[in-house]
Amino acid sequence: NAGVMQNPRHLVRRRGQEARLRCSPMKGHSHVYWYRQLPEEGLKFMVYLQKENIIDESGMPKERFSAEFPKEGPSILRIQQVVRGDSAAYFCASSPWANQQGSGYEQYFGPGTRLTVT
Amino acid sequence: GQSLEQPSEVTAVEGAIVQINCTYQTSGFYGLSWYQQHDGGAPTFLSYNGLDGLEETGRFSSFLSRSDSYGYLLLQELQMKDSASYFCASRSGNTPLVFGKGTRLSVIA
Numbered sequence: 001n002a003g004v005m006q007n008p009r010h011l012v013r014r015r016g017q018e019a020r021l022r023c024s025p026m027k028g029h030s031h032v033y034w035y036r037q038l039p040e041e042g043l044k045f046m047v048y049l050q051k052e053n054i055i056d057e058s059g060m061p062k063e064r065f066s067a068e069f070p071k072e073g074p075s076i077l078r079i080q081q082v083v084r085g086d087s088a089a090y091f092c093a094s095s096p097w098a099n100q101q102g103s104g105y106e107q108y109f110g111p112g113t114r115l116t117v118t
Numbered sequence: 119g120q121s122l123e124q125p126s127e128v129t130a131v132e133g134a135i136v137q138i139n140c141t142y143q144t145s146g147f148y149g150l151s152w153y154q155q156h157d158g159g160a161p162t163f164l165s166y167n168g169l170d171g172l173e174e175t176g177r178f179s180s181f182l183s184r185s186d187s188y189g190y191l192l193l194q195e196l197q198m199k200d201s202a203s204y205f206c207a208s209r210s211g212n213t214p215l216v217f218g219k220g221t222r223l224s225v226i227a
Contacts, residue, residue, distance in 0.1 A: 004160075033214060033215075035217075041219060041220075042205055042218055042219040042220050043161065043205065043207075043217040044217075045214045045215065045216065045217075048214050056214055058213075058214075091160060091161065105148075105149055105151045105168075105207075105209045105215065106151065106166060107163065107215065108163070109160040109161045109162070110160060111159070111160050112160055
C-alpha cells in the first residue's frame with residue numbers, strides 16, 4: 001500500500017514563474033491537507049480539501065495561491081508569480097476520515113516538495 | 119486562537135529517558151497529537167491523546183492533562199536514531215491541526 005506521494009521532490013523556479021505541486025493521498029484516503037514549513041519552523045496549515053471541495057483554506061494566502069482536489073487525479077497546490085518568500089518545504093498529508101470535530105488527528109505525510117525560488 | 123509551546127531544543131544521553139513538554143492554549147480542545155520528523159524527512163504520526171492520562175506505544179508514551187492544558191511525550195531507552203524534531207499538535211473544534219514549532223532532540227553517546 002503506497003504512502004502519500006508528492007512530486008516533484010525538488011522544484012526550482014525563477015521569480016514570477018508558476019509552481020505546481022502534486023499530491024496523491026494514500027489509497028482509501030479522501031481528506032488532503034497542505035502545509036508549509038520553513039527551516040527550523042513548525043508546520044503551518046494552508047488548506048484542507050476533500051474530493052472536489054475545499055473545506056478550509058484559512059491558512060492559504062488569498063493571492064497567488066490556489067488548491068484543488070479533483071474527482072480524478074492528484075491534489076494540486078498552485079503558486080502563481082512566485083517570490084523568494086515562497087521558498088519552503090510544502091508537505092501534503094492525508095487521512096482516512098475527519099469527523100465533525102474537524103480534521104483527523106492522525107495524518108500521513110508525503111515526503112514533501114522543496115521549492116526554491118531564485 | 120490557538121497556540122502551543124514546546125522547548126526548542128533538548129539533549130539527552132543514549133539509553134536515558136527524555137520528556138518533551140507541550141502546553142497549549144486552545145478553545146474547544148479535543149486532543150493532542152505528537153509527530154516525529156527527521157531532518158529532510160516527512161513528519162510521522164507517533165501518538166494521540168483524546169483523554170487525560172498516559173498512552174504507551176513501545177518506547178514512546180504520551181500524556182495529557184486537560185485541567186493543566188499540558189501534555190508531554192516521553193521517550194525511553196533513547197537511541198541515536200531518535201534524534202529528530204518532535205511536534206505536538208492540537209485538535210479542536212472544526213479547525214485543522216495546529217502544530218507547535220517543534221523540539222529538536224539530540225541524542226548523544
